[in-house]
Amino acid sequence: MQLCRFNDDQLGLVRGDEIIDVTAALKILPRCSYPLPKHDLFIAHLGAVRAEVEKMAEGASKRYALAEVKLLSPVANPGKVVAAPVNYTRHLVEAREDKAIHHQNQIGEIQRVGLFLKASSSVVGASAGVSIARPDRRNDHEIELVAVIGKSGRNIPASRALEHVAGYCVGLDMTVRGPEERSMRKSPDNYTVLGPWLTTADEIEDVDNLDLLIEVNGEVRQRANTRDLIINLAGLIEFASSFYSLHPGDILMTGTPEGVSQVFPGDRMVAQISGLGRMVVDIHRDQTA
Ligand code: MN
Numbered sequence: 001m002q003l004c005r006f007n008d009d010q011l012g013l014v015r016g017d018e019i020i021d022v023t024a025a026l027k028i029l030p031r032c033s034y035p036l037p038k039h040d041l042f043i044a045h046l047g048a049v050r051a052e053v054e055k056m057a058e059g060a061s062k063r064y065a066l067a068e069v070k071l072l073s074p075v076a077n078p079g080k081v082v083a084a085p086v087n088y089t090r091h092l093v094e095a096r097e098d099k100a101i102h103h104q105n106q107i108g109e110i111q112r113v114g115l116f117l118k119a120s121s122s123v124v125g126a127s128a129g130v131s132i133a134r135p136d137r138r139n140d141h142e143i144e145l146v147a148v149i150g151k152s153g154r155n156i157p158a159s160r161a162l163e164h165v166a167g168y169c170v171g172l173d174m175t176v177r178g179p180e181e182r183s184m185r186k187s188p189d190n191y192t193v194l195g196p197w198l199t200t201a202d203e204i205e206d207v208d209n210l211d212l213l214i215e216v217n218g219e220v221r222q223r224a225n226t227r228d229l230i231i232n233l234a235g236l237i238e239f240a241s242s243f244y245s246l247h248p249g250d251i252l253m254t255g256t257p258e259g260v261s262q263v264f265p266g267d268r269m270v271a272q273i274s275g276l277g278r279m280v281v282d283i284h285r286d287q288t289a
Contacts, residue, residue, distance in 0.1 A: 001050055002277070004197035005072040005125065011042075011049075012064070013057050014197050014277075019069055021062035025052035040077045040249020043150060043166050050200070071279070072125035074169050074198035075148055078251045081118040081192055082240050083144075083173060085110055085182060087230050087255025094258045100138055101260065103179045110230055110255070115240055118173070119187035123251070126195035126279035130174050132265060132286035133188030138177040141263055142256035143214040143222050143271045146171035146194060147233055149250040150201070154241050161237035164246060167200040168207070170273045171253050172214075172281060175260075188287070194251065196279040204275055208232050214271040216263060224257030 002014035003022075011026055012019035028048050029041050042049060086092045087110050095101045124130075132139050150166025174191035175182075186192075204210070210226045226232070231239060233254055240246060263269065265285045272278035 001053065001200045001203065002197050003053070003074065003200070005074055005076060006064070006069040009072070009076070012069070013053055014066070017066045019064045019066055020057055020060045021064065022053045022056055022060060025049050025056060028052055038079050039152070039247040040075050040079070042249075043075060043148060044248035046150060046166050046200070070125075070127040071196050072127070073123050073194045074125070075123070075194065075249050075251060078120050078123055078249050079247050081120055081123065081251040081253065082115050083118055083186070083253040084115055084231065084236055084255035085113055088224060088228050088257040089230060090228075090258040091256060091260070094260070100177060103177060105179065114243075115236070116182045118183065118192050118253075122187045122189060122192040124190045124193055126193060126281050128190055128193070129282040129284050130172070130190045130193060130263075131284045133191065134176045134178075135286040135288060138262045140175045140177060140260045141214060141216065141221065141269055142173040142175055142260055143212050144171040144173050144256050145207070145210060145212065145226050145233070145254045145273055147237075147252045147254070148198060149246045149252065150248055152245060152247050154245045156237055156241040156246070158234040158238040161234035162201065162207070164237060165201045165233075166248065167198040168204055168276050169194050169198055170196065170271050170276050170279055171251075172269070172271060173253050173256060192251070192253075193279070193281050196277045199276045210276070211274045212257065212272075214269060216261065216267050216269050221261050222257055222259035226254070228257065229254060
């Protein structure tokens with residue numbers, strides 16, 4: 001099932017180039033009061049929401065053209081955004097060779113440097129686009145396979161890791177290059193783009209064999225396959241959960257392949273991953289303008 005969040009926090013079932021409004025399915029979500037749970041409510045109750053969506057989809061009369069809606073992040077309230085640094089060998093080589101990427105930072109192997117966190121306030125959907133946070137710096141796109149955690153866990157073995165995944169989406173780990181810590185350079189507002197929607201895990205037969213592609217202004221910049229990940233998704237879940245608990249709605253960005261490049265206001269990025277859809281993301285004028 002492919003579910004999007006769109007317009008005014010509505011829920012949509014994606015069918016081809018149409019969206020069926022199934023917002024009423026969210027009525028099954030429990031009411032919350034302060035303090036709020038540590039998980040995303042929609043993802044934590046995805047099974048029950050899906051059952052409602054299936055019941056109502058055929059009779060639902062409100063439909064929208066996909067091209068005409070504003071796509072929001074498929075996860076509204078991620079508790080944390082976990083991200084893999086250099087996790088494709090050819091990107092490791094590229095990052096070590098290019099001073100404009102590494103900025104004298106030691107580019108270590110992922111097994112040694114571990115994972116990092118991005119601010120959850122950086123998360124947006126495709127339609128929001130990206131405004132350049134630091135126009136005095138190089139700002140890059142990084143396309144990444146994103147897994148949305150569906151079930152809590154700590155010390156999850158790789159052999160059971162995929163049981164903890166609710167679904168997948170295309171991710172852009174936008175990055176300001178420079179000497180600061182990754183967590184700072186990758187956390188400006190809108191620097192984590194998720195979309196175009198959530199594809200539930202059952203739709204993806206082999207997450208270790210998905211093609212990724214990003215074009216900027218029609219020119220291919222990154223093209224890769226998740227089979228070339230240094231640590232694959234199951235290994236990343238094991239690694240992450242050996243340090244902290246994962247909760248429903250947590251986002252796991254799996255790392256970017258070679259071909260990262262600078263983007264400028266006015267550019268249009270088109271990012272797609274096989275089976276997960278294609279999202280159009282515009283670069284807007286810089287945040288300081
Ligand atoms: Mn990245």
